[in-house]
Amino acid sequence: MGGAPLRLCALRSMETDAEKVHSGTPDSAGVQLVFLGTSGSWPTPKRNVSAVALKRGPEVLLFDCGEGTQRQFMLSKLSFMQTSRVFLTHFHGDHFLGLPGLVQSMSMNGREKDLFVHGPAGTEELVRTLVNIGHFAPAYSVIAKGLGPGDAVDCGEYTVRAIETSHAVPSVGYVLEEATRPGRFSLEKAKALRVPEGPMYSRLQEGRPVTVAGRTITPEMVLGSPRRGRKIVYTGDTLPSKHVLEASRNADVLIHDATADTALEEKANRYGHSTGKQAAEIAREAGVRTLILTHVSPRYEDTSTILSEARAVFPNTFMADDFFEYEIPYPE
Numbered sequence: 001m002g003g004a005p006l007r008l009c010a011l012r013s014m015e016t017d018a019e020k021v022h023s024g025t026p027d028s029a030g031v032q033l034v035f036l037g038t039s040g041s042w043p044t045p046k047r048n049v050s051a052v053a054l055k056r057g058p059e060v061l062l063f064d065c066g067e068g069t070q071r072q073f074m075l076s077k078l079s080f081m082q083t084s085r086v087f088l089t090h091f092h093g094d095h096f097l098g099l100p101g102l103v104q105s106m107s108m109n110g111r112e113k114d115l116f117v118h119g120p121a122g123t124e125e126l127v128r129t130l131v132n133i134g135h136f137a138p139a140y141s142v143i144a145k146g147l148g149p150g151d152a153v154d155c156g157e158y159t160v161r162a163i164e165t166s167h168a169v170p171s172v173g174y175v176l177e178e179a180t181r182p183g184r185f186s187l188e189k190a191k192a193l194r195v196p197e198g199p200m201y202s203r204l205q206e207g208r209p210v211t212v213a214g215r216t217i218t219p220e221m222v223l224g225s226p227r228r229g230r231k232i233v234y235t236g237d238t239l240p241s242k243h244v245l246e247a248s249r250n251a252d253v254l255i256h257d258a259t260a261d262t263a264l265e266e267k268a269n270r271y272g273h274s275t276g277k278q279a280a281e282i283a284r285e286a287g288v289r290t291l292i293l294t295h296v297s298p299r300y301e302d303t304s305t306i307l308s309e310a311r312a313v314f315p316n317t318f319m320a321d322d323f324f325e326y327e328i329p330y331p332e
Helices: 069-075 098-106 123-130 188-192 199-205 242-247 261-269 276-286 302-312
Strands: 010-014 031-037 050-056 059-065 082-085 115-119 140-147 153-155 159-163 172-178 210-212 215-217 231-234 251-258 292-293 317-319 325-327
Touching: 031 069, 031 292, 050 069, 050 251, 069 098, 082 098, 098 115, 098 123, 115 123, 140 325, 159 242, 172 242, 199 210, 242 276, 251 276, 261 276, 276 302, 276 317, 292 302, 302 317
Parallel strands: 010 140, 059 082, 082 115, 115 140, 231 251, 251 292, 292 317
Antiparallel strands: 031 050, 031 325, 050 059, 153 159, 159 172, 172 231, 210 215
């Protein structure tokens, strides 16, 4: 999906659906979600529009970027300068209008690293327009690429895959899955095999064989079964969807549209949205560990009904307010 490079390399297209984009960041036990905006359609005095930051080590991934997201960053404990990639779900303004300000603020604060922006088909054209609004061009490259359901960005230690969602306009959701981790290191087995403590332990844990007294010791001899990494699903705006259900199987966290309570279910569904209860039904059927609700209609100052209806179906449910934080541990 190519487009001609713009002035100052402000925008260039990525060439493959699974282009490897390595950030150089080491794997980290710490993964945290920070909800920067949780309102649907327009902001309220207490809620900004959609933006969810995922902090993994020193890197931040941003899912959607509604207007005012850069200021929400400033009010949080995160820095927008750490953002390496932005994943847009669709082109309603409450999900992307914060991008021009974010790009410009990064540039004015001395950013030099590339910024990657993904979204549904048409992302390249949209970003080209947004990046060049007014008399401005960033001093770094903004690299844009549209993704269709099934397309993935391989980031080495994790992959972000686009999934089909069901909204009023073309849209995608995202599944972030970390690579499989080695099994647990057995000190007892290593000692029984007379592997000396020190660098050889590290080599085995990294998946490399060692030689002890002329005998080759392979990682499989001292490591347990491989362990899966974390899985996080972000739907963006969507009706209850079998595609989201299947993509969410055994997820550690599902972040789902919960625009309304059941009293307004028909209206919410008519405009391509879900209720909290419907999100909970997806979570229960998919066997996820935790459900977090977001994208609440501005009509709700009190979201307790949405939350209680969801918890009646799936107890481990949280309602995200702005700046709500959630730590995601390894599954084992």
